[in-house]
Amino acid sequence: MPDIQTQGTEEVHPDVLLVNQAREGDVQAFEKLVKQYDRQVFRIAQHITQNREDAEDVVQDAFLKAYEKLDQFQGNSKFYTWLVRIAVNESLMRLRKRRTGKMVSIDEDVETDEGSMPRDLADWGPDPEMQYGQSELAEILRKTIQGLPPGFRTVFVLRDVEGLSTEETAETLGLSVPAVKSRLLRARLQLRERLSRYFRRNKRDGAK
Amino acid sequence: MTCTEFIAQLDDLLEEKVPPTLKAELEEHLRGCEHCVITMNTTRKTIEIYRSHELYELPETLRVRLQKAILAKCKKC
Numbered sequence: 001m002p003d004i005q006t007q008g009t010e011e012v013h014p015d016v017l018l019v020n021q022a023r024e025g026d027v028q029a030f031e032k033l034v035k036q037y038d039r040q041v042f043r044i045a046q047h048i049t050q051n052r053e054d055a056e057d058v059v060q061d062a063f064l065k066a067y068e069k070l071d072q073f074q075g076n077s078k079f080y081t082w083l084v085r086i087a088v089n090e091s092l093m094r095l096r097k098r099r100t101g102k103m104v105s106i107d108e109d110v111e112t113d114e115g116s117m118p119r120d121l122a123d124w125g126p127d128p129e130m131q132y133g134q135s136e137l138a139e140i141l142r143k144t145i146q147g148l149p150p151g152f153r154t155v156f157v158l159r160d161v162e163g164l165s166t167e168e169t170a171e172t173l174g175l176s177v178p179a180v181k182s183r184l185l186r187a188r189l190q191l192r193e194r195l196s197r198y199f200r201r202n203k204r205d206g207a208k
Numbered sequence: 209m210t211c212t213e214f215i216a217q218l219d220d221l222l223e224e225k226v227p228p229t230l231k232a233e234l235e236e237h238l239r240g241c242e243h244c245v246i247t248m249n250t251t252r253k254t255i256e257i258y259r260s261h262e263l264y265e266l267p268e269t270l271r272v273r274l275q276k277a278i279l280a281k282c283k284k285c
Contacts, residue, residue: 030279034278038271038275039271042264043262043263043264043266046263047264056270059274060278063282064285068285121243123246123249129261138261141257141258141261141263142263145258160258184219185215188218188219188255189218189251192254199250199253
C-alpha cells in the first residue's frame with residue numbers, strides 16, 4: 001500500500017494527491033492510479049461477470065468513468081473504494097446484458113436458505129489443497145465461487161479476496177453493515193460446504 | 209449456547225472481534241461440539257485458500273494494452 005504523507009497536520013493519502021493532479025489535467029498522474037489498481041479491478045470484474053471479455057471492458061470503462069467523474073470524488077472515502085464501486089456497477093451491468101436483460105443485482109438470490117447452517121460436517125485434511133495440482137485447484141476454486149449468487153460472491157470477493165473492511169464493502173455496494181455481515185457469513189459457509197466435496201477426508205467421520 | 213447461536217458469531221470469532229465474555233462462551237461451546245470445531249476450522253481454511261490463490265491474473269501483455277487504451281481515451285476527454 002502507498003505511504004501516507006502528511007500535509008500540514010492532516011494525513012493525506014497519496015491517491016488524493018494523484019487525483020488532484022489528474023483533475024488539473026495531468027494524465028500521467030491518472031496513469032499511476034491505473035497502474036496501481038488495474039489488477040484489482042480486473043479481478044473483481046472477472047469474479048462478478050465470470051467472463052474474460054466483459055472483465056476487460058469493465059477495466060477500461062471503470063477507469064474511464066472514474067476519470068470523467070473525478071470532480072465528483074469527494075475525498076471522504078478512499079479513491080480505491082470509490083473506483084471499486086464504479087467497477088462493481090459496470091460488472092453487474094455487463095452480467096445483466098449477458099443474461100439477455102434478466103435483472104441482476106447484488107440482492108439476487110440472497111433469500112436462499114443455503115449456507116445458513118452447515119450440513120456437510122466432514123473434516124478436511126491438514127493441507128487439503130495439496131491433494132490437487134495448482135491448475136486443478138484453481139479450477140476447483142473458480143468453479144466453486146462461480147456457483148454463489150452474485151450478491152454473495154461480490155461481498156465475499158470484496159471482503160475476503162480484496163481485503164476491504166466491512167464498512168468499506170457496505171459503502172461500496174450501498175448495503176447496510178448488517179447486510180454485508182449476513183451475506184459474508186453465508187457466502188463463507190456456502191463456499192466451505194461446496195469445497196468440502198473436494199477437500200474432505202476420505203471417511204465421513206465428522207457427521208453424526 | 210446452541211450451534212445456531214455459535215454460527216451467528218463465527219465471522220466475528222474468526223476475525224477476533226468478539227468481547228472476552230462472549231469469546232469464553234464460544235470456546236465453551238467448542239469444547240463440547242465437534243461439528244462447530246470442524247465448521248470453524250474449515251471456514252477459516254476456506255478464507256485462507258481464497259486469499260492465497262490468485263484466480264484471475266491480468267497477463268502483462270493484456271495489462272499494457274488496457275492501460276494504453278484507457279489513457280488514450282482519457283487524453284481525448
